[in-house]
Amino acid sequence: MIEVRGLGRRYGARTVLQDIAFDVAPGEAFGVVGPDGAGKSTLLQMLAGILRPSFGTGRVLGEDLRKHPDRVQARIGYMSQGFSLYDRLSVAENIAFAAAIRDVPRQAYAARKAKLVAMAGLERFEGRREGALSGGMRKKLALCANLIHEPPLLILDEPSLGVDPLSRRELWRILEAARGEGRSIVFATSYMDEADASDRVLLLRDGRPLALGTPTELRASARRRVYRVATAEPDALEGQLAASSAVLSFQKHSRTDYRVQTAEASPPAFAAATAIEAAEPDMEDVFTVASAEPGAGAAPALAQRRSGPADIVVAAEAVTQRFGAFVAVDHVDLEIRAGEVLGLLGPNGAGKTTLIRILCGLLAPSEGTARVAGFDVARQSEQVRSRIGYVSQKFSLFPDLTAGGNLGFFARAYGVPPSAMAERIAWASERAGFPIAEDALVRSLSSATRQRLALACAIVHRPKVLFLDEPTSGVDPLSRFRFWRLIAAVAAEGVAVIVSTHYLEEATYCDRLGMMMDGRMIGLGPLEALQRELGLADARVEDVFLGLIARERSKAVAA
Structure with a gap:
């Protein structure tokens, strides 16, 4: 189906992809895994005949990618990250248009469409405009549009990016x-767990291949580099893990249980550990181990959290938001204290973004009250906005300004006095772990570096509350771990942090979780408390997430 050797792409003097070689067999699922900027989209666009290779050779469905890219385009199904549907057309109209331009025979169209719409669960929404669908529904509709002509090969660029676990x-x-019908699938993803759905996986970083093999082969390569560490002193153990040059990263799976990735294939030793045992690697571990640079290790150290009861800096009572007859947020009660990290989770359309907009002072609630940093979000929105920091999923940076230009702009926008500007920028850069020269243009920075710069810009005025909207979307596991250490460091200094995320394992970094569905808060508390509430001791976050959704649906059916 696909055969590439030495494939690469250059833009002027800049090489963005090189040394790519692999085959894809009929019926095979081939995953291309890596963070933003790794070269995944460039590779898939070359395989789809959209970009021509700068060097190397490639054949797709027997056609030469240099000589006959149009023949490749005509026979495959290709789903890009961005535009692939028409938002003013309905579900049925989008599918009909895709069938028409692919010359689907009229006598075959009705049966194919009915099958795909049923498979995607879109029967009730055929008349709805694409622009009015949730993110998950749009992705499923895009798949239907790419399957209507029954292509032998599907090429999908991050098909599940930005959708919740249920939609995934x-x-x-x-x-x-x-x-199951014999089609080959090549897909790009930054979700490491999706690699396990592949027959083979290509790991990419900075435009170069890190590893290629089956999930089993790749996991074997990381054995003796991943350990489960138990402790009765979590704070002491975290300090020892952070200080160790032998530790690449670690994750807190429960109050006393940690998963640790090491730089060397030998068991680590920590004074605060009560037990250390080898663990079976997963794809997150594989990427962390494969992408670690020589000498990597030691994480940013955390300040000691302030002792004593913390002030309540976010207080919402019966907050409700209506848009006509639609209730986006439904009587939400919430309190967050200084220094606390709250993970806000939920399916697409659950109401998370609307709730955040209310708490940021950008949207007055239809009912209820909310106070942030002591100010009413409806009546004192300007005072609220001056005391919060915000990092959006797209980082909210100006790509054609330098890093220093961005920091200066946000410092002035947040009202930092000119006399304090240099000191505040230096403080924020240090807290955010931003080491890059300030004269570098933002567009030239990696996604992980832009992420740290965005954090520095959001805290330069020393806010009371920090809002992070999917801050680690599209970054690799090692960068994600280091960014969460920075978040913890900001929280340790007394800043309340609210994080929305679809990457559920990040919930283990949070003090409490707020699970939303249909505008309601259906679960609120530490992960361990929610596990007990559902009778799911030691369950994964995804199981807790799905358990809460199932419980709410059961209540709705009973009612």
Whole structure:
């Protein structure tokens, strides 16, 4: 189906992809895994005949990518990250248009469409405009549009990016059905767990291959580099893990249980550990170990959290937001204290973004009250906005300004006095772990570096509350770990942090979780408390997430 050797792409003097070689067999699922900027989209666009290779050779469905890219385009199904549908057309109209331009025979169209719409669960929404669909529904509709002509090969660029775990599962059910019919699938993803759905995986970083093999082969390469560490002194152990040059990263799986990735294939030793045992690697571990540079290790140290009861800096009572007859946020009660990290989770359309907009003073609630940093979000929104920091999923930076230019702009916008500007920028850069020269243009920075710069810009005025909207979307596991250490360091200094995320394992870094669905807060508390509430001791965050959703649906059916 695909055969590439030495494939690469250059833009002027800059090489963005090189030394790519692999084959894809009929019926195979081939995952291209890596963070933003790794070269995944460039590779897939070359395979789809959209970009021509700068060097190397490639054949897709027997066609030469240099000589006949149009023949490749005509026979495959290609789903990009961005535009692939028409937002003013309905679900049915988008599918009909895709069928028409692909010359689907009229006598075959009705049966194919009915099958795909049923598989995607879109029967009730055929008349709805694409622009009015949730993110998960749009992804499923895009898959239907790319399957209507029954292509032998699907090329999908981050098909599950930005959708919740429930929608991800539904997307993968559609893809598994396509595989069952003999289609090959090549997909790019920054979700390491999706690599386990592949027959083989190509790990990319900075435009170069890190590793290629089956998930089993890749996991074997990380054995004796991943350990489970138990402790009765979590704070002491975290300090020892952070200070050790032998530790690449670590994750807190429960109050006393940690997962640790090491730089060398030998068991680590920590005074605060009560037990250390080898663990079976997963794909997160594989990427962390494969991408670690020589001498990597030691994480940013954390300040000691302030002792004593902390002030309540966010207080919401019966907050409700209506848009006409639609209730986006439904009587939400919430309190967050200084220095606390709250993870806000929920399916697409759950109301997370609307709630954050209310708490940021950008939207007055239809009912209820909310106070942030002591100010009413409806009546004192300007005072609220001057005391919060915000990092959006797209980082909210100006790409054609330098890093220093961005820091200066945000410092002035947040009202930092000119006399304090240099000191505040230096403080924020240090807290955010931003080491890059200030004269570098933002567009030239890696996604992980832009992420740290965005954090520095958001805290330069020393806010009371920090809002982070999917801050680690598209970054690799090692960068994600280091960014969460920075978040913890900011919280340790007394800043309340509210994080929205679809990457559920990040919930283990949070003090409490707020689970939302249909505008309601359906679960609120530490992960351990929610596990006990559902009778799911030691369950994964995803199981807790799905358990809460199932419980709410059962209540709705009973009512």
